[in-house]
Amino acid sequence: xxxxxxxxxxxxxxxxxxxxxxxxxxxxxxxxxxxxxxxxxxxxxxxxxxxxxxxxxxxxxxxxxxxxxxxxxxxxxxxxxxxxxxxxxxxxxxxxxxxxxxxxxxxxxxxxxxxxxxxxxxxxxxxxxxxxxxxxxxxxxxxxxxxxxxxxxxxxxxxxxxxxxxxxxxxxxxxxxxxxxxxxxxxxxxxxxxxxxxxxxxxxxxxxxxxxxxxxxxxxxxxxxxxxxxxxxxxxxxxxxxx
Amino acid sequence: xxxxxxxxxxxxxxxxxxxxxxxxxxxxxxxxxxxxxxxxxxxxxxxxxxxxxxxxxxxxxxxxxxxxxxxxxxxxxxxxxxxxxxxxxxxxxxxxxxxxxxxxxxxxxxxxxxxxxxxxxxxxxxxxxxxxx
Amino acid sequence: xxxxxxxxxxxxxxxxxxxxxxxxxxxxxxxxxxxxxxxxxxxxxxxxxxxxxxxxxxxxxxxxxxxxxxxxxxxxxxxxxxxxxxxxxxxxxxxxxxxxxxxxxxxxxxxxxxxxxxxxxxxxxxxxxxxxxxxxxxxxxxxxxxxxxxxxxxxxxxxxxxxxxxxxxxxxxxxxxxxxxxxxxxxxxxxxxxxxxxxxxxxxxxxxxxxxxxxxxxxxxxxxxxxxxxxxxxxxxxxxxxxxxxxxxxxxxxxxxxxxxxxxxxxxxxxxxxxxxxxxxxxxxxxxxxxxxxxxxxxxxxxxxxxxxxxxxxxxxxxxxxxxxxxxxxxxxxxxxxxxxxxxxxxxxxxxxxxxxxxxxxxxxxxxxxxxxxxxxxxxxxxxxxxx
Numbered sequence: 001x002x003x004x005x006x007x008x009x010x011x012x013x014x015x016x017x018x019x020x021x022x023x024x025x026x027x028x029x030x031x032x033x034x035x036x037x038x039x040x041x042x043x044x045x046x047x048x049x050x051x052x053x054x055x056x057x058x059x060x061x062x063x064x065x066x067x068x069x070x071x072x073x074x075x076x077x078x079x080x081x082x083x084x085x086x087x088x089x090x091x092x093x094x095x096x097x098x099x100x101x102x103x104x105x106x107x108x109x110x111x112x113x114x115x116x117x118x119x120x121x122x123x124x125x126x127x128x129x130x131x132x133x134x135x136x137x138x139x140x141x142x143x144x145x146x147x148x149x150x151x152x153x154x155x156x157x158x159x160x161x162x163x164x165x166x167x168x169x170x171x172x173x174x175x176x177x178x179x180x181x182x183x184x185x186x187x188x189x190x191x192x193x194x195x196x197x198x199x200x201x202x203x204x205x206x207x208x209x210x211x212x213x214x215x216x217x218x219x220x221x222x223x224x225x226x227x228x229x230x231x232x233x234x235x236x237x238x239x240x241x242x243x
Numbered sequence: 244x245x246x247x248x249x250x251x252x253x254x255x256x257x258x259x260x261x262x263x264x265x266x267x268x269x270x271x272x273x274x275x276x277x278x279x280x281x282x283x284x285x286x287x288x289x290x291x292x293x294x295x296x297x298x299x300x301x302x303x304x305x306x307x308x309x310x311x312x313x314x315x316x317x318x319x320x321x322x323x324x325x326x327x328x329x330x331x332x333x334x335x336x337x338x339x340x341x342x343x344x345x346x347x348x349x350x351x352x353x354x355x356x357x358x359x360x361x362x363x364x365x366x367x368x369x370x371x372x373x374x375x376x
Numbered sequence: 377x378x379x380x381x382x383x384x385x386x387x388x389x390x391x392x393x394x395x396x397x398x399x400x401x402x403x404x405x406x407x408x409x410x411x412x413x414x415x416x417x418x419x420x421x422x423x424x425x426x427x428x429x430x431x432x433x434x435x436x437x438x439x440x441x442x443x444x445x446x447x448x449x450x451x452x453x454x455x456x457x458x459x460x461x462x463x464x465x466x467x468x469x470x471x472x473x474x475x476x477x478x479x480x481x482x483x484x485x486x487x488x489x490x491x492x493x494x495x496x497x498x499x500x501x502x503x504x505x506x507x508x509x510x511x512x513x514x515x516x517x518x519x520x521x522x523x524x525x526x527x528x529x530x531x532x533x534x535x536x537x538x539x540x541x542x543x544x545x546x547x548x549x550x551x552x553x554x555x556x557x558x559x560x561x562x563x564x565x566x567x568x569x570x571x572x573x574x575x576x577x578x579x580x581x582x583x584x585x586x587x588x589x590x591x592x593x594x595x596x597x598x599x600x601x602x603x604x605x606x607x608x609x610x611x612x613x614x615x616x617x618x619x620x621x622x623x624x625x626x627x628x629x630x631x632x633x634x635x636x637x638x639x640x641x642x643x644x645x646x647x648x649x650x651x652x653x654x655x656x657x658x659x660x661x662x663x664x665x666x667x668x669x670x671x672x673x674x675x676x677x678x679x680x681x682x683x684x685x686x687x688x689x690x691x692x693x694x695x696x697x698x699x700x701x702x703x704x705x706x707x708x709x710x711x712x713x714x715x716x717x718x719x720x721x722x723x724x725x726x727x728x729x730x731x732x733x734x735x736x737x738x739x740x741x742x743x744x745x746x747x748x749x750x751x752x753x754x755x756x757x758x759x760x761x762x763x764x
Contacts, residue, residue: 013565014565033679039650040650043649044650048564048567050411050542050564050565052412052415053415054412054413054414054415054418054419054420054521055414055423055520055521055681056419056679056681056683057678057679057681058635058678058679059423059632059635060419060521060522060523062522069266069267070268076678100542101542104412104542107763108763111760111764112763112764114760115758115761115763115764120455121455121456121520122455122457134458134460134614135458135459135460136611136614136631137632137633139633139634141633149268151261151276154258154259154262155258155259155262197275198271198275198339198342198351199271199272200270200272200275200351201268201269201271201272203271204268204271204272209634211348211349213348214348214349217342217343217344217345218345220343220345221345224344
């Protein structure tokens with residue numbers, strides 16, 4: 001019934017160099033999740049293990065980590081989908097974030113950027129059903145998995161990144177009271193919309209079926225049109241240059 | 244431009260190597276990695292090509308000898324490989340331009356395979372042409 | 377004059393709101409949490425912003441607390457809530473018999489209610505069980521547990537509070553004369569062990585309150601009572617849907633983002649650290665959920681989770697369903713003769729602000745401070761500012 005799975009967990013204490021992997025053998029059912037396994041390691045094998053988690057239902061985004069090299073939201077990643085009985089799971093923290101310890105990363109760089117873009121988390125203007133207008137949280141759960149998966153982020157820490165750019169596109173498309181002029185400026189930058197190299201990995205790993213790459217391409221089109229307009233002294237970019 | 248949002252993770256050389264690591268990743272990442280690999284190969288080819296054409300300085304005989312060498316089958320295989328690399332890099336480049344204009348983004352995988360199918364046909368014809376001489 | 381220092385243990389909704397309240401009252405707040413923010417009970421809660429409807433018949437004290445706080449949270453957290461209301465629907469005759477009691481309960485607790493005909497209810501929520509006999513609309517809402525806590529904490533930080541996740545309390549520091557003067561902690565990210573001293577220590581550790589109190593030789597009558605929740609891969613409804621009957625297993629569906637969470641069950645455990653999910657509870661959740669919204673049968677399950685509620689036990693009430701959802705602030709000087717140590721537990725995330733107010737009142741009285749509560753009309757800053 002229960003499988004035996006070896007978790008090879010990335011370990012590092014603040015300041016410890018080099019980091020290493022610790023093996024833990026876990027009895028786990030195939031329909032349990034990777035986070036169940038990690039939590040059980042903490043509860044019964046190693047109390048020093050640190051990891052992020054909160055909601056356990058793919059809404060808070062904190063339990064994002066890399067499982068066998070690929071970003072997964074561990075609370076909804078079933079064991080049977082990533083390994084087999086007697087198999088191994090390599091569990092590592094997200095890439096492209098400073099590591100705090102073990103599986104914990106400091107997500108504040110992404111939140112700085114999300115804050116600048118200022119996407120409201122409530123989709124209020126959008127009717128979700130009839131006959132009444134309902135509101136709903138945005139699909140993006142700010143887990144940082146797209147940032148970790150993006151190959152461009154590996155080598156450019158100036159890049160705004162897929163999460164913030166997708167949010168910029170959302171805010172421009174549906175401002176909900178946010179002043180979007182600064183967001184246009186933020187988007188039209190060499191380290192912003194134009195830096196994306198279209199590897200589409202952000203959308204591949206997105207746990208909410210988001211499409212950051214598609215959003216970036218949509219922003220590109222908007223910006224190209226605005227730039228053409230600005231040649232004739234029109235559009236939002238022209239007004240900005242005029243002060 | 245991102246204000247104080249740059250709690251910079253130090254960038255390491257190893258990170259650019261990971262550009263090429265598309266294991267367990269999606270098609271887009273493989274296309275991205277291959278585009279970089281073919282780009283590097285084309286640059287190496289260009290350098291070798293400069294060396295080759297500089298053989299012209301050594302006179303007509305030397306040049307003709309080199310050309311005879313290049314017409315031998317092992318080098319023809321190299322030529323076919325070069326065509327494949329060129330086709331991949333060029334066609335994927337076209338895909339990226341199309342996508343950057345926000346055209347067919349949702350269909351990016353189909354566009355990839357369509358262009359690759361086209362590239363394969365071109366490569367087969369080119370190979371026939373090369374070997375028939 | 378230096379500010380009095382308050383040490384808050386626990387980074388769930390209670391600790392977060394308490395840190396916010398005390399920081400607003402001018403105290404120097406240091407909050408320690410052994411894991412990530414909201415990694416305990418709050419994180420795995422149902423995310424229901426209670427109208428009080430679930431308690432208005434059997435537990436009116438909790439019902440009144442809920443509706444008051446519900447109205448207050450709409451004001452102070454305006455952009456962090458899905459405010460689509462909730463429906464209590466009757467399907468069986470037994471449900472219909474409960475209807476009048478429910479309406480009387482709403483009246484008694486001052487919960488605004490509106491009765492809808494089955495046709496009206498189905499027009500709003502076409503996915504409801506088409507055989508429903510009656511529906512009552514109440515002002516339920518949905519929050520998001522982690523960001524709920526982060527909003528309080530972000531505001532507390534703005535007011536000078538220090539928030540330290542991954543710091544585990546190993547022991548309480550005693551003065552040797554029956555008082556607590558601080559906490560002995562370990563930074564779990566580095567292994568470093570050190571002491572933090574303060575004027576008062578507040579335990580906001582939910583179902584773990586008994587463990588912390590024991591470190592001071594004190595006790596808290598806490599009964600960790602887990603519940604199982606099942607999340608689906610679709611948002612099957614837009615309003616919170618409850619069974620119009622007394623609280624039972626699998627009688628509520630809370631929509632959130634693109635998911636729907638069915639809950640919940642209830643059984644007592646001894647300790648809250650690790651709660652295995654009983655397999656049979658999952659199937660029961662799905663079946664009971666499908667009675668409310670048949671579309672649950674077509675949806676796919678996305679995740680299952682369980683966590684312990686901190687219920688305050690009193691003698692003769694063994695069943696978790698019978699225990700009140702209200703909260704209590706224990707001043708251990710009175711209870712156990714231990715000065716400088718307060719426990720706040722019980723309650724709901726919905727009532728976190730009220731719990732914090734009551735706790736901060738006790739803290740200020742103990743420290744001889746005259747600082748009124750200001751959280752009722754202080755609008756919280758964006759949760760994102762927690763990271764800035």
